[in-house]
Amino acid sequence: MSEREIIFARIREGLSIKAHAHYGDGLPTTEEHRGVMPPVGASIEEQLALFAKNASDLKATFKLVKDASELTAELRALRDTEKWQRVATHKSPLAQTHSAALGLATLVADDGYDKHDMEQCDVGISECDALIAQTGTVLVTSRSAGGRALSCLPPHHIVIARREQLVADLPSAFALVKRTYGVSYPSMISFITGPSRTGDIERILVLGAHGPKKLTIFCL
Amino acid sequence: MMSAPATHFNEDARRVAPDTRHRGIIQTAMGKYEVVRDQRKLWFQDWQGARNLAARTKFESVNHLDKHLAEFTRTIEARGTKVHWASNAEQARNIILGILSDKQAKVIVKSKAMTSEEIHLNDAMEHAGYEVVESDLGEYIVQLRKEPPYHLVFPAMHLTRGEIKDLFQEKLNDAPSDDPEALTMVARRALRKKYLQADVGITGANFAIAETGMISITENEGNARLTAAVPKTMITLVGIEKILPRLEDLALFLPMLAVMGTGQALTCYNTMYGGPRQLGEADGPEEYHVVLLDNHRTTLLADAEQRDALGCIRCGACLNVCPIFRNVGGHTYGTVYGGPIGSVITPHLRGLQQWKHLSYASSLCGACTETCPVKIDLHHHLLQNRRNASALPTGKPSFFQKLAFKFFAPIANKPALWSLTTKLSRIGMKLRGLVNGSVVDPVQAWTKTRDLPPIAKQSFREWWKEHGK
Numbered sequence: 001m002s003e004r005e006i007i008f009a010r011i012r013e014g015l016s017i018k019a020h021a022h023y024g025d026g027l028p029t030t031e032e033h034r035g036v037m038p039p040v041g042a043s044i045e046e047q048l049a050l051f052a053k054n055a056s057d058l059k060a061t062f063k064l065v066k067d068a069s070e071l072t073a074e075l076r077a078l079r080d081t082e083k084w085q086r087v088a089t090h091k092s093p094l095a096q097t098h099s100a101a102l103g104l105a106t107l108v109a110d111d112g113y114d115k116h117d118m119e120q121c122d123v124g125i126s127e128c129d130a131l132i133a134q135t136g137t138v139l140v141t142s143r144s145a146g147g148r149a150l151s152c153l154p155p156h157h158i159v160i161a162r163r164e165q166l167v168a169d170l171p172s173a174f175a176l177v178k179r180t181y182g183v184s185y186p187s188m189i190s191f192i193t194g195p196s197r198t199g200d201i202e203r204i205l206v207l208g209a210h211g212p213k214k215l216t217i218f219c220l
Numbered sequence: 221m222m223s224a225p226a227t228h229f230n231e232d233a234r235r236v237a238p239d240t241r242h243r244g245i246i247q248t249a250m251g252k253y254e255v256v257r258d259q260r261k262l263w264f265q266d267w268q269g270a271r272n273l274a275a276r277t278k279f280e281s282v283n284h285l286d287k288h289l290a291e292f293t294r295t296i297e298a299r300g301t302k303v304h305w306a307s308n309a310e311q312a313r314n315i316i317l318g319i320l321s322d323k324q325a326k327v328i329v330k331s332k333a334m335t336s337e338e339i340h341l342n343d344a345m346e347h348a349g350y351e352v353v354e355s356d357l358g359e360y361i362v363q364l365r366k367e368p369p370y371h372l373v374f375p376a377m378h379l380t381r382g383e384i385k386d387l388f389q390e391k392l393n394d395a396p397s398d399d400p401e402a403l404t405m406v407a408r409r410a411l412r413k414k415y416l417q418a419d420v421g422i423t424g425a426n427f428a429i430a431e432t433g434m435i436s437i438t439e440n441e442g443n444a445r446l447t448a449a450v451p452k453t454m455i456t457l458v459g460i461e462k463i464l465p466r467l468e469d470l471a472l473f474l475p476m477l478a479v480m481g482t483g484q485a486l487t488c489y490n491t492m493y494g495g496p497r498q499l500g501e502a503d504g505p506e507e508y509h510v511v512l513l514d515n516h517r518t519t520l521l522a523d524a525e526q527r528d529a530l531g532c533i534r535c536g537a538c539l540n541v542c543p544i545f546r547n548v549g550g551h552t553y554g555t556v557y558g559g560p561i562g563s564v565i566t567p568h569l570r571g572l573q574q575w576k577h578l579s580y581a582s583s584l585c586g587a588c589t590e591t592c593p594v595k596i597d598l599h600h601h602l603l604q605n606r607r608n609a610s611a612l613p614t615g616k617p618s619f620f621q622k623l624a625f626k627f628f629a630p631i632a633n634k635p636a637l638w639s640l641t642t643k644l645s646r647i648g649m650k651l652r653g654l655v656n657g658s659v660v661d662p663v664q665a666w667t668k669t670r671d672l673p674p675i676a677k678q679s680f681r682e683w684w685k686e687h688g689k
């Protein structure tokens with residue numbers, strides 16, 4: 001017998017004695033989940049306001065921009081104040097074009113890259129799959145956001161989202177992942193909720209433990 | 221006779237409990253946690269309802285573990301992940317060492333994994349000549365101190381910034397100040413170098429999703445993200461009980477884990493990994509290995525009464541509320557899993573005879589059961605462990621215990637005798653005052669560490685006679 005079969009045999013033997021279901025049986029429905037989880041307003045305006053509030057509580061920056069030229073201006077201002085020299089991005093309609101407009105040395109993750117070069121970038125600019133109002137979360141995947149390292153290795157992560165990407169809550173976000181990818185899921189799906197942080201020293205909050213110290217979300 | 225772990229527990233508890241400095245550090249840390257945790261519970265529309273749903277989901281997962289595990293293996297293998305099975309710690313170590321030697325690895329970077337503590341993986345890897353670096357800040361700190369983690373969620377919560385500064389100065393020769401931010405940046409710089417050198421990344425897991433074949437990892441620092449992004453090979457070591465049936469179950473479990481673990485709405489990164497780098501993806505490991513670990517989890521599974529303990533999401537909330545944990549501290553347990561959940565499961569994982577003492581180190585206040593997000597009946601399980609321990613050959617009462625109960629039983633059974641005894645005891649209490657605490661004090665064993673409560677001036681029966689109608 002293989003080790004797998006041995007373990008399965010032990011599991012089946014163990015389960016031959018039934019346990020009592022004290023809190024009911026069967027998996028809860030999404031409606032049941034929604035009934036207990038934190039409330040989210042029904043209108044888009046409420047959800048946008050909630051996302052903005054959550055993002056600011058998390059010490060992320062969230063900005064609504066009305067068009068591409070305003071976005072370019074915002075990015076250029078950041079480039080100048082933070083003195084960026086190198087930017088990392090990925091093949092995508094929004095992130096790539098806006099990165100190009102910065103006129104800096106640009107690493108495009110999908111072209112294959114050297115990890116040392118990525119580590120030297122001052123900023124990673126990516127797109128995303130969704131913004132989640134309930135928790136102020138940005139949902140990215142290895143397909144929508146240029147792989148695994150782009151949103152994590154550079155010290156500043158900038159997300160360019162579209163307004164219609166806003167979803168109300170976590171159940172909607174998981175439903176969206178299933179709808180978008182079916183059975184061919186990306187190898188990484190990440191729910192990013194604020195910039196990287198730690199409280200491991202005396203429970204005092206420090207941003208930028210390993211991942212980005214800054215998270216900026218632009219919403220078109 | 222006391223087992224070696226019991227002796228160790230007693231000695232350490234005696235040393236740590238009166239240590240007011242230790243108590244101060246823990247109280248401050250817990251105080252901050254309690255405030256945010258309670259706010260977050262109120263953020264839920266119905267926290268108690270959420271606990272019920274979480275308990276139901278875990279019941280379904282654990283009680284159909286065979287079905288879900290089979291599905292998990294099928295779905296995660298479908299996208300190129302190699303799944304390994306380990307019945308015990310040694311097998312798990314050998315599987316991982318085998319992969320490392322296959323890949324001719326030199327530097328291994330790890331993100332937090334209690335399962336790896338359980339199988340003493342770091343020792344084995346270091347012994348085999350690999351350089352192993354823990355990347356979670358707290359884990360990194362305790363690794364530099366050559367200490368086990370103090371707490372499931374906060375490995376270095378027993379240390380002050382001053383101690384950490386001295387540690388970094390000694391080991392890294394880099395400690396500009398004792399400011400937490402500056403210290404964190406020291407670790408960030410040191411570990412960035414290691415990430416770029418590492419050949420293999422090893423992670424733990426918080427959940428394994430059967431339906432979609434994914435490992436879900438909850439963290440704040442981004443160290444697990446980097447562990448899964450930079451090295452060419454990724455290994456996840458996960459207990460077989462970590463299964464959740466569906467992807468959408470995470471919608472409930474991710475915020476609940478964050479609320480109870482750290483008092484956050486969601487931790488900074490909650491990431492699902494479904495395989496190595498897929499076609500068309502920019503980066504990611506070329507190989508992904510998932511090692512499924514039994515290591516006596518099936519022993520706990522076979523105990524239908526305590527099976528719910530397999531639903532534990534390792535949030536640490538029961539440790540945080542436990543008066544015993546807060547006084548004796550995390551290291552006193554001498555186990556990988558401390559606090560109430562550790563006291564419940566360690567006898568199953570490592571033997572009742574050796575570890576039964578943990579089930580007695582409890583006031584049975586039930587704070588753990590009340591707080592547990594998946595409603596594990598922790599304090600009753602401690603009682604069941606006590607019952608099971610007394611059924612062991614070594615658990616039989618001693619001659620003196622038997623004798624004592626021979627006298628006690630008739631007294632407790634006859635009201636007249638009982639009332640006479642209480643009256644005599646009141647006189648006895650007065651006389652005892654003369655010998656209080658000395659060697660001839662008959663209850664000296666008790667009063668060494670506690671006060672003897674006085675017997676009430678009036679019994680309930682007497683009071684009832686006076687006032688009752």
Ligand code: SF4
Pocket residue numbers: 480531532533534535536537538539561588591592593594595596598
């Ligand atoms: S037993 Fe419950 S409270 Fe304790 S760590 Fe596990 S899930 Fe958390």
